Amino acid sequence: MNAPLPAHVLPTAERRPVPVAMLTALQAQFGERCSTARAVCDQHGRDEGTYPLTPPDAVVFCESTQDVAAVVALAHEHAVPVIPFGVGSSLEGHLLAVQGGVSIDLSRMNRIVALQPDDLTVTVQPGVTREQLNREIKDTGLFFPIDPGANASLGGMTATRASGTNAVRYGTMRENVLGLQVVTATGEVIKTGTRAKKSSAGYDLTRLFVGSEGTLGVMTEITLKLYPLPEAVSAAVCHFPSIDAAVRTTIQIIQMGVPIARCELLDANAIRAVNRHSKLSLREAPMLLMEFHGSPAGVQEQAETVQAIAQEFGGDQFDWATTPEARTKLWTARHQAYFAAIQTRPGCRCLSTDTCVPISALAESIDASIAEAEAAGLPYWIVGHVGDGNFHLSYLLDPNDPSEMATAERLSEQMVQRAIRLQGTCTGEHGIGLHKMGYLVDEAGAGAVAVMREIKRALDPKNILNPGKVVAM
């Protein structure tokens, strides 16, 4: 078993500061779009996780693929780290400049490059956020379903292989990225994939870059699948006598093959925070928040099947939200659960776990994790994309109390090792970043990680692409 790297302890890595010659070249080319201002660097030196601030030496605000290629080519020449940055919503230390270097801010690359409604495809720049995309394509009658909660950039979502609600029906970024434009470690621009729905043409570079967390290349265009907006959408909440009952309902929904579109678990702690933050009056008991997509008859049929299963496990009558406004209110509350929970303990940091297990192991996985959290006495809350076997148990921690941080880290490790024993994964959707590099070895084995490292070395021989993450060299 490999010691994990505690989320609040930075690895000691040699810094590779930006040499003056490179900085001069960047400033000459980018002018004010290259910044070394303290505030700007600090803003690019943290994410939503528990690591301390670790700023880069400079930030370049790129506006085109050519901009990115120019920065990377210079970085390659000078063997300086580059770290792609979207909106900063990741959780495992992905964005921290542990070896210094240049943050490549992609937020200004926020254009839809091409939209082909007849093919159900769109190509976007990496700084487009998921909410922006859905707003801009609204008139086509199509939507992009992947929804990790945060209004993340599509570049960041691709880089972390994000998923969230809706993945139970529509898949994750793995299934929904058709192709990419990528700047490689030397600053060359390549493309991967095509707009065809499937292909057997050579190695699947698209899926190698998806989830590579900026360590193999910088993505500058992303071609995505879109889906027709369902004819009918209904959301329902259903309360259960216990978390176990809600989880067992979920397991049976999945085993029966019901094409449920969203199946989210919230525990009483999460609901309490959400009620206060979003001024709702949901009953503070374990709850499934579900959504059904399809024809009106299909939606009704799915809902009846699920209601029957829920009743077997003691679930209440469904409480429906059929109007778009009612649904939006519910899902907005769900998406704000993270911030709602943080506000229940002022000044806290949040350590969010992220295991995913085969569906039949979900009850064991959640039940044991709750027992451990209760025994430890730390404030916690649970939300989960349980239809996928994925849940988050999040601890609210006093950043000035090392013992709380250490306890949370120990609980997290127990959960991860249990997920691995149950043939699941140490991260369903947050990624490896800094935090889970040791767990990656536990999960995949030294042999597979050695293969990952060979790939990293082949594609980034100077180790400039987000170094020190995923598979540190």
Added chain:
Amino acid sequence: MNAPLPAHVLPTAERRPVPVAMLTALQAQFGERCSTARAVCDQHGRDEGTYPLTPPDAVVFCESTQDVAAVVALAHEHAVPVIPFGVGSSLEGHLLAVQGGVSIDLSRMNRIVALQPDDLTVTVQPGVTREQLNREIKDTGLFFPIDPGANASLGGMTATRASGTNAVRYGTMRENVLGLQVVTATGEVIKTGTRAKKSSAGYDLTRLFVGSEGTLGVMTEITLKLYPLPEAVSAAVCHFPSIDAAVRTTIQIIQMGVPIARCELLDANAIRAVNRHSKLSLREAPMLLMEFHGSPAGVQEQAETVQAIAQEFGGDQFDWATTPEARTKLWTARHQAYFAAIQTRPGCRCLSTDTCVPISALAESIDASIAEAEAAGLPYWIVGHVGDGNFHLSYLLDPNDPSEMATAERLSEQMVQRAIRLQGTCTGEHGIGLHKMGYLVDEAGAGAVAVMREIKRALDPKNILNPGKVVAM
């Protein structure tokens, strides 16, 4: 534009024969399971494509992962090629021993290793065929949907990223392989993926090996997703006044998001061959052969929607096959189309094209290909997984007439270049093999192919894993 390698011309590559020391070691370890008999080697030196016989120097019938690891370790020591072999049903020259070496026959590794019906997962050895898998899991109420027509091995299907009928609803091998056990180039055994439905843990090695055609490792276990058998299944045929009408119907089905399970096109030539071979009496006019999966009400709803679309384009009333026997008869006929067509021209070889395009470009792609085939005067037939934008135009060729082979190759090249112009792919499901290495460069660009080559070099520095295919070194 890169010159393709015509399917009937072998590349000239230096042979790397098996040295006596290695052969002695193989014979000592494997006894009769290591064969150099002419008939055995010949059987492993061809596929269903048009290339001439190119046998390996020896064949080892492996029965375990340890067997495979031992062969590969020896091959690595002696820098000798190894070529994994399933049932020999591939089409692009994948199996040919163009540099000599050892064929690793995996057909005896045909056990289901683990079946977890509650998780909708199964782990199989690579020699299990798709029909065998579905037979063996029948009692669980689950099925594995991927169906390339041939009763291929799951190892071969994984290696070529196969799809076929059903992919329009259930995805391809890309979406349905959860994890792998792989013997790497040094003979080490690694595992990739987990049984969790999704994961963000590190580089997606699973999808790197899926579709790598034996050039990056030898897969020895494959973990697959299974699906609940649909409550209701209906198949229907619908005839159209023209191929264009059938294709335009398909385009609209997909654009409307109908979750059709199978949507296959057959032209009059294919139907004529199928009628004769399978003693059917289908009308010899362009036809869609469709299947709908779901609840009884859902299936009926889908069928009504599709029937309405078909009528707009002049399609006939559906002819239904609702009993399992009637459906089996239809699908068996569809699956035998290849052999049925070959029998219409005794002694012929078949060159089968395999482009896949964005759905809106499908009509243009098929119409232009037919016009070219008609002008050239070669006997041809068409089947297509048109719901995915994928179709096969197949020429029946006299292997002793070089001008026919050259004409078919020219027509194939025109189709491929058109697919690439339309932002599609040179191969939807057959793979690159020997035949399409030039087209891979046209499609992906020199930069992306260079990245593929770097990966190949990193994972197989001695170039022993199915050398000379996909990205020849």
